[in-house]
Amino acid sequence: MTTPTFVAVGAYSAPRGRHAAPHRYAAWKVTLYRSGHIDALIDGAPYQVGPGTILTIPPHLDHAEVAHTAYSNYYLLLDAQPDLPWPRIAADSGNERLGSALAALVNESSTLDEHSPTMVDSLVNVVDVTLRRLAAGRTPSRARTIVNAVEQLLEERYGSRCLVADLAREVGVSTSTLRAMYGTELGRSPQARLREIRLHHAVELLQTSNLTLAAVATRCGYHSASHLTRHLKQALGRTPGAVRES
Template sequence: MDVLSDVLLAVRLTGAVYFDIDARSPFVAESPPTDVIAAKVAGDAEHLIAFHVLTSGSCWVEAVDEPEPAELMRAGEMVIFSSGEANILSSEPGMRGQPDLSRYYRPVGEALPFVIDINGDAHADRCRIVCGYLACDRGPFNPLLESLPRMVHAPVSGRSWGWMTSLLDAALAASDERDAGQEAMLAKLSELMFLEALRTHIDGLPPDTRSWVAGLRDREVGSALRLMHGRFAEPWTLEQLAREIGISRSSLAERFTSYVGVPPMTYLARWRLQLAARLLQSGSLSVAQAAATVGYQSESAFNRAFKRQVGAAPGTWRRRELAPVPPQEGGGPSEP
């Protein structure tokens, strides 16, 4: 079981490329917090992750109102703001801009991405930045969001970056002609690049890092996660899990908790609720059927656990989730 892919599917990760920016220094582009523009950008998404990919040149990137200094971003690198905080791309560190909120909306009569030219010195170095968002569920349980730093700055590995860049250039060229399917192509490519950046981030973590993503590469913790994700409906006990991995119960409990932050059985219970929530949202199963599918022997026990984690009974939560989302007013982007 590929645990990372399993989580990305269960939290309904979907991408969108919004801006294709061609900039020459001096320039600065400030993006607003994603919670400010989420309703217009992604409708009913619970959470938006912002990302930028630099395909040529270099620039500086930093989070607004964060103490960390700006970082230099080079061609072939991706930066991810997992919490969706306001951020800045600029030709020099320390520059500040003003986000233009009118640029953030889902176009009806045209396709994404919006092309933006930031014209500085005509003789200055040029950089190209592809910017977008990844929508996902925050709850009932998203272990990835809880374990990522606020900003992930990761180079995409050389072999993968070559063909990804070729695909990205092809998709952006198609967007110039508004070819059929190009927006969907860009969306899927952004998801793929996000996954590759996460893999690079995980591989580069220091050996003493303790988090859910670091646990994926640990032998015992990774094995426990793969077993629970691959066979989530089984009536696992800590003893059975430890026996299959080949370590003692106490060692597994201690090691798993040090990485993931909760004991194995607590993690399994929360993951089952995440899967059950997706089944409930599909509308094809009853509450009792969803409970049984994820391993609950009792519907009442499932109802109690779901309400404790989510704050509402399963049926109430599903009706709220499936209710139509009111349309958001949108306008056209103003000139740069």
């Protein structure tokens, strides 16, 4: 199995009505749609695309987009053999979501150092294996796809203000529907997941950095150091100092 090689990566967003005219690349294009709803045309074949949808486009095929809403995506260009066993369309699912690898690639490309080539190669390998697994697996439910799309958004935005209503609007469902999907798929609410994600990153920073408590709170979306302290005590029964010592 020959691993694809990196060409380029990026994040893109567009308002409603900003359509993409037919275009093509000499490389494979892997696109993960993070929010919004569009119609994609690949070599004349239509695909309805929503949050969590993955499209893989072989080299030299025309690709166009009709933007019914504002939308955003990650895109990755790779040099690879033209007969890769990747699905043309799939849903981002599972514990190792493709969105996490693409977000890491976007971040890596903006902060290059001597280790970046090795990291990029590793992340490209993750993308390749994830797509092969998706091709061999079952298609997840719509609810699971929506939840995974929101999970990706929460991981990217936990340090800022996140409203469930805004997240629901971005993925094209009502607030009550999103809460119901979270209850079914994860057994908790979106707000509870956001608290878990914030707490996880706060604990990680306390244990691996010398940032002040106030700085950790700010980075992880808490209003103040006392706000973070209260949540740590409620969730873990420990003070920030005890967490840092451990």
